[in-house]
Structure formats: C-alpha cells, structure tokens
Amino acid sequence: MPSISEHTFTSPFQNFTREQWKRLNGQFSHTIQDIDLDRLHALNEPLTMDEIEDIYLPLAHLLEVHINTFQELHAKSNVFFKRNQQKLPFIIGIAGSVAVGKSTTARVLKKVLSLLPNRPKVELVTTDGFLYPNKELIKRGILNRKGFPESYDTKQLLQFLADIKSGKSQVSVPLYSHMEYDVLPNEKLHISQPDILIVEGINVLQVNSRKNGVFVSDFFDYSIYVDADEKNIVSWYIDRFESLRATAFQNTDSYFHKYADLSTEESYAMATQIWNEINRPNLHENIQPTRYRADLILKKGSHHFVKRIKVRKI
Template identity: 55%
Template sequence: MASPYVTFSREQWRGLRASTPLTISDEELACLQGLNEKLSLTEVADIYLPLSRLLNLHVGATQELYQATHTFLGNLEKKVPFIIGIAGSVAVGKSTTARILQTLLSRWPNHPKVDLVTTDGFLYPNRILEERGLMKRKGFPESYNTRRLVSFLSDVKSGVSEVAAPVYSHLVYDIVPDEWQIVREPDILIVEGLNVLQTPLDENQRRLTEVFVSDFFDFSIYVDAQEDLIKKWYIDRFKLLRQTAFSDPASYFKRYASLSDTEATQVATSIWNEINGINLRKNILPTRGRARLILEKGEDHMIQKVKLRRL
C-alpha cells in the first residue's frame, strides 16, 4: 500500500521556513525557552516555526470556508474554534509541543486567542478508578470519561460561549474537586493527551460514543519516538521530579523524593514496564496512522523527520 504521508527530512522541513512571514526576535525565542529549559532554540526555528505557518494556512482556509458558508446561508453564525489534537506516549513531549505551538500560533493576527486543554482533566477521579480497580491503569482508555470529553468538545465546536473542563493535578495525582478551566471562544483550541486519536469500544465491543474525540479536530499531530528513547526520557524526568514535585509535602509521590539514583531508576523502569510502555504499544501507537502530521523525534528530542498526510 502506498503511504498516505509525504516525508520531510529535518533539512527539507527547515527549508519550508522561508515561506514563513512570521519573524521572531532572539528575545522572543528566549521567552519560549521559559516553557521548557531544555528546549533548543534551533528546534523552535527549524521545526516549530514552519509548523506554525502550516497550521496558520489551515486555520486561514477554514476561516474562509466559514465566511463562504455564512454568505451562502445568509446568516451570521458564530465563528467556532479551530481544534488541533496532539497525541503520543506518556513523556514523549506532548505538553511541551502543545505549549510551543500555543505561543507561536497566538502571534498570528487572524487567530490571537489560543487555548490549551489536556485530557488529564477527563481522567476519572481516583475514587472511581479505585472502585473499578483501575488505579494502575491511569492513561488507559477505560480510565478516561470519554463521553464527557466528547461532550466538552461538542460544546466548544458548537460555539457555546463558556465551556468548563475539569482539572487534574499531577502533584495530588487526582482530579481537583470544584476547579475548572473555562474555555471562552478561543480562535484555536489545542487538545493534548495520549487518548485523543483513540476510538474506544464499550464492554460489548460497540463504539463507546457516537462521535469520536478526533471527529472534532481540524488538524492532528502525533509526537513519535522509539520506545527506548521515550522510556529514557520518562526515567530522566522521574529522577528530576525527586528534587521538584516529589519534594512537595502535598505530593502523592513524596515517598519517592528520598530514593537514590539506582532506586529511582528501578521504580521508574517498573512503572514504565507495567503501565506506560504497555499502554503505548497497545493503545497509543496504533492510533499514529490517524494523525494528519507525525513529528518523529530522535536523541535529545530533536525532530528527525516530519510526515504530513496528503489529505
């Protein structure tokens, strides 16, 4: 079967930046680094600037299509947000990619308001996960309230002026009761999470929802890397969290703060092997081919290849 994707090497993709009218100063690039101290500025310039241009073209075309439809219908329907989904494994860098794109996309005059929601907020609270024996399955399809996520997206896409998303705290390792993120008519909404391209089935093997999360996407991105690299990033991040989040007295994982390097590597390796690695192979990687664009990372999170689906 012929591949539906056009593949760009890093060099070819970087070349496409030439068509990006958006320029960015050194200070602004430095500001972006605040999103993630390890983010290289070359990476922003070579990979994410051309990507923001591609997305800008897509948003512009969609906005024009809306205009044409309005003219045809002779009414003034509300403009609805352009929705971008970002999928990929735990620890592959979805949140970082989402935040870079949020910042870059908000610089374009025709879509200044860019909101970002993560699907973590749609995990069931620990109370329900415990009841269902799913505490070691966080991130698996059954750990999410997918119907609620679909209804959230449906409201956003219907132009509802204020839509509330629940909030998850990585520190407390649970949904925060009575806290909401309110999405108020953004030009673009980025939805980031490992489950955004999934098409889950119920216990009778029927589709769980009439429409899938991805049916609301105008564009989708899968952040990809070899599993051994992702596993290494997961372990590195876990070790780093000992000095930061795990040391917070409010942390669910405060018992991990005092682990030695060897112990931390062992704990992170077993969480990877028993939860996140299995989820990647079984539930996340199989959705890669549904993405419009695939970012393929190598060592140090550097993008090696970009694959863009022809349609």
C-alpha cells in the same frame, strides 16, 4: 510477473528531513524574541530557538494555511445557508506517549500560533482533567490503569468538545494536579470562544475513546502525533522520574512523596517497573496504533529534537 518485493508501495504521507522542513518557512514571519524558553519546555525536555525556528515556525505556517481555509469555508457556508453564524474554533489535537514531549509541543505551538499576523486567541487544554477522580478509579478497580482509555470520562470530554464546536460562549474544563495525582474537584479552567483550541493528551486519537459512535478525534480540524523510538522514550521517562524524585517528590504534599528517599538505583528500578507494567502496555495497545491517524507526525531523535516530519498528503 514481479514479486511483491519489487512493487513500490505508496504512502499517504509526505516525508521531510529536518533540513527540508525548515526551508518551508515561506513568508511566515513574526517576532519571537519574547518567547520564554524556560516557561515553554517541560522537565528534562530541552528547547532551543533553533527548534522553534526550524520546526515550529514552518508548522505554524502550515497550520495558518489550514486555518485560513477553514475560516473561508465557514464564510462560504454562511452565504450558502443564508445565515450569520459566528466563526467556530479551529481545534488541533496533539497525541503521543507519556514522556515523549507532548506538553512542550503544545505550549510552543500555542505560543507561535498566537503570534500569527491576525493575533488569534489560542487556548490549550490537556485531557488529564477528564480522568476520573482517584476515588472513582479505585471504585472501578482501575487506579493502576490511569491513562488507559477506560480511565477517562469520555462522555464529559466529548461534551466539552461538542460545546466548543457548537460555538458556546463559555465552557468549563476540569483541572488536574500532578502534585496531588488527582482531578481538582473545585477548580475549573474557563474557555471563552477561542480562535484556536489545542487539545493535548495521550488518548486523543485512540479509536476506542468512543461513545455512541462518536470519536474524540471527530472534533479535530488537524491532528499531530509526537513520536520517538521506544528506547528513547523509556530513557526520557526514567530520567524524568529521577529528576522528579530529587525535586517535586520531596514535597510532602506530593502524592509521590513515598519515592523521595529512594536511592538512584532504586529510583531507576521503580521507574523501569512502572514503565513496563503500565506505560509500555498502554503505548503498544492504545497510543502507538493511532500514530497514522494523525495529519502530521513529528519524529524525535535521541536528544528530544525533531529529526523527521511526516505530513498527510492532500
């Protein structure tokens, strides 16, 4: 009888190298000259046209297949139920660690999807706006756990997604300021019946983001996890902290202005401490365990560029 080590275990994912993936672009093509790289990538997250062409155009092609199938199923359901219900948004969830590059992935994906042949209306929402205000976090004694599942108003987030999926004509989303490190009480983003909605945040695939048996990810039609080795994420986080210390933190209105006068050594030590006390536990306890709940995993190398892709088999 063969030993366990002699068995070949199958995986629910199909694996692609970068070279294999970029050849899957197929017949998908559109003009990308108008993409403004500086507006799409975040601080210390390099972005090149090669990355867009090699990674995001094949991804857009794959998503177009899913979106078309989704719309076809909706049309056939209308016929079956003898109704004339308007088409509903296709929702894409993007998850991953702090500093891994989710925001860049989300912005680039929004851009390339908006250039699909039928020019869909694409909106992007981050879950930061669904954090409890600092006042409430302080009241609950969890300000130092901002970003952990319990720091989000999950009920409000679920209601937003339910409204979107019900076809509500306009839905408002709370906005978050990284400068003020708080939800802006009097500012909203208004979402009006998009064809595609991208929801980006560290918490979106978390199993314990749950109310009454409903999960945030229940509303997603496709989900993506942006992955990287932890040693790389830590390095990116520390580098970003130092860059912010020299730029945004210098603004006296910034919540983090208290770090503006740190030396390079002190900045490194502070960023490392924040990572070890807050971000690392959150990554290990809540974020990373959800990786294989995604439909697609983008694995980045040490230079922030995607080197491997895993796609859930259908």
